Amino acid sequence: MGKVAFLFPGQGAQYVGMGKEIADEYKSASKVFDEATEALGFDVREMIFNGDDETLKITENTQPTIVTTSIACMQPLLEKGIRPDFVAGLSLGEYAAHVTAGTISFKDAVALVKKRGKYMQEAVPIGVGAMAAIIGLENNDVIECCKEASQVGIVEPANFNCPGQIVVAGEKAAVEKAAELCKAKGAKRAMLLPVSAPFHCSLLKPAGEKLAVELDMVSLNDIKIPVVTNVTGETVTNKDFVKDLLVKQVSTSVLLEKSIRTMLDAGVDTFVEIGPGKVLSGFVKKIDRDAKVLNVENLETLNKALEVLV
Template identity: 65%
Template sequence: MGKLAFVFAGQGAQAVGMGKELAENFPIADKTFDEASEALGFDIKDMIWNGDSETLMITENTQPTIVTMSVAALRVLQEKGIKPDVVAGLSLGEYTAHIASGSMEFADGVRLVKKRGKYMQEEVPVGKGAMAAIIALSAEDVIACCEEASKVGICSPANFNCPGQIVVSGEVAAVDKCCELAKEKGAKRALKLPVSAPFHCAMLIGAGEKLAKELENVEVKDMQIPVITNVTADYVSSKEDIKPLLIKQVSSSVKWEETIRRMIADGVDTFVEVGPGKALSGFIKKVSRDVKVFNVEDMASLEKTLEGLNA
């Protein structure tokens, strides 16, 4: 019998109206949005369901709204009796993974990611940092391009998403240089991303330090479900490691492809992407064609997932 993994989306998956269908059909999902509103001190339902995409794109809004919607979908699956053997999340999604594992309370997590978004946004003035996706180039070549571009300014790999898709992050001139070098090395594309800050690079160390102070007020408990962290692509060994890893994660590369490979090596043959969007499902399929991949973001995807898991 193979193992089941839940994986949770990161920033960029947000969409106006996300989670509304689940909330209309499941009281537990609706209650999740109310709990988040109470924890944050504003009406998160109104922001997500009646707001606009520009408001949702502001990092300190994006992060708590995605975590809330993901937890709403998670609770529906839990209510259906579905429990994963292991969990992980891409960047922001790692907080949802900890909530799923029982190591962090939902109210604490949602407040924390709002602050995390604020600190990440404030750390680098708009226009100073950039990110770019390098398509169809090996990890070794992308790392080499970053090293060369670092002569111009900060530039490093931010996300190892899947084979042939690596995101780089840093100062604008250095990221531009990296894109130029990547194309020379044969990258199919080097696309600048529409982001408001250069995530997962050394420019965000200060944001991690501010986050550390917030984490002092949060109680973490033992994980009931194993969590694999972005920083090492390995299991978080104890609750004492949770906070240091979350602090480090802000300015470290996200080793997502390695995380998926680790899960597969440990017997995971079925993945469920819980929360908005299907980006992670796409990454997983590029890592392996031999695993089953489902997602849960609305009624249709929920029904398809439940059918697939019970087959």
């Protein structure tokens, strides 16, 4: 086996009951939910295991609960001595990557992402912003359509996920115009997404500024495992760059495809998506069909992953 990367999901992957099977089976995983409760001042376990979709969907709940679940689901792998060569995450997932790399303590990370979620939601009033997924167009075509649609308002590429799948974000009318232009250019689909804010575009700069104040109060540790960052798609190994990257990440494009290619080029052949859902696994397969892709979110997927990794 070549090198192994751990990947952590972003917002939208959440569901009621995520991580419960692993927490019930592994004390180390269960303890993570207790630590999150202590850090956040509300019963995280109750919200995730017995709550409802609407509560979990609130951005300032979604972000800490996904990070908590991801870190909990990783514990059995660490117990078995499985350590990644690289870590990365989609947007929010980059915080779980930094926890894994030792850069940020888990308690600091969940407290930060709760505030991050709140600031992101507050930056743009509900109904003003939108996001749309564009399927089946080249990157440059989508960038051109955004430029043309920006006569209507702000619209920018938000996520470069994998070949032929890009998400755009901005003001609702401009996003709708960009989607229309993309369809006219030959996109297979251009659909508005059910999100509460236009993430990863310049409208979110005020959220980044507020997050910067919070990050200033957090002390970072040396990075023990290279983190491939959303903002550049390259590895970061020096903690001095991390705060700036996490601030920029809120209002700039997520370069996921470039991040995966960076790891492939560095010899990674096995990607383990840890936490709720399998969205990132799908992206990796579209980027490189030969890559080995595993996910860990319940006992069945954990046991399958252990068979391959141990």
